[in-house]
């Protein structure tokens with residue numbers, strides 16, 4: 001039996017099983033199994049060839065943004081308007097058949113924008129190029145989704161949108177302790193133990209530090225979940241009423257645009273592509289650091305772009321491979337603070353590195 005059939009079978013059993021206290025643990029176990037099979041769907045296997053392999057586009061620049069959406073929502077139109085790359089645009093579905101990279105230059109950073117083939121319902125089960133699109137989406141720092149319905153699709157294949165990793169710590173091969181620093185209102189120790197037993201993890205220390213659900217627990221147990229921020233972008237708002245547009249624009253993590261009406265309308269909500277870039281930039285939360293050599297002004301046009309939480313060591317690695325190995329100390333302006341490799345840098349810091 002293939003993985004897809006196994007998934008179907010478990011889903012059917014879950015649908016048949018009444019939800020009550022007596023079946024709770026069994027359902028938890030089924031959920032965990034389901035999660036494992038779904039993860040398998042995306043893993044490359046020798047037999048199924050390219051399954052789980054994304055499109056062959058090299059990561060470039062300081063961050064990658066993936067454009068995901070149903071066919072013909074206007075992904076290629078958007079890429080063509082926001083970057084110097086032209087991706088074929090047409091009124092029929094599946095115009096784009098591979099990943100097309102473009103570059104947005106913003107605030108001294110280079111953001112790679114990836115136009116992708118449209119995905120349809122059932123994409124996570126391998127329909128169309130869905131699997132390849134989903135695998136590529138997993139490599140992104142931000143997903144720009146041009147339609148909301150697809151959120152569920154990405155969820156079934158282990159991409160968690162706008163969520164951070166639940167605060168759970170496991171240690172295998174220990175005494176089997178269970179600690180929770182908060183009151184659990186959405187799951188309990190017995191359910192979690194049942195799931196662990198289903199995975200043959202009998203000796204495992206679990207420490208839970210927030211009020212998690214059973215699904216959160218399975219996510220962390222499976223360990224391959226990707227937590228990626230997502231912006232929902234509604235294109236073609238020229239086709240809906242002002243009231244509808246206004247309502248959409250107020251939803252969380254949402255931007256409304258029109259690739260056709262750029263610069264034409266003056267509205268209460270900003271529908272410009274400039275505003276979209278601003279929002280993408282905010283979601284990526286990159287930190288820009290300027291490096292400075294002794295006696296020379298820093299080059300403000302060429303920052304090192306890093307993830308939030310980056311350290312002096314990351315700055316070193318961003319400049320040259322050998323820098324961290326020969327590191328003596330760093331100097332961070334504006335406060336001329338002497339720092340070590342583990343010091344976290346802030347946006348707009350000017351950093352000098354002194355080597356042995």
Ligand SMILES: Nc1nc2c(ncn2[C@@H]2O[C@H](COP(=O)(O)OP(=O)(O)OP(=O)(O)O)[C@@H](O)[C@H]2O)c(=O)[nH]1
Pocket residue numbers: 069070071072073074075076077078088089090091092093094095096097116117118119235236237238239257258259260261
């Ligand atoms: N009215 C309107 N039409 C748009 C807008 N943006 C794009 N279109 C049209 O929508 C159609 C599909 O655009 P594409 O950019 O090819 O869409 P896509 O999402 O890349 O499509 P696939 O590659 O087939 O998945 C084209 O005819 C575009 O001209 C918009 O803001 N308003």
Ligand SMILES: [K+]
Pocket residue numbers: 071072073089090091092093094095096
């Ligand atoms: K199209």
Ligand SMILES: [Mg+2]
Pocket residue numbers: 075076077087088089095096115116117118
């Ligand atoms: Mg396209």
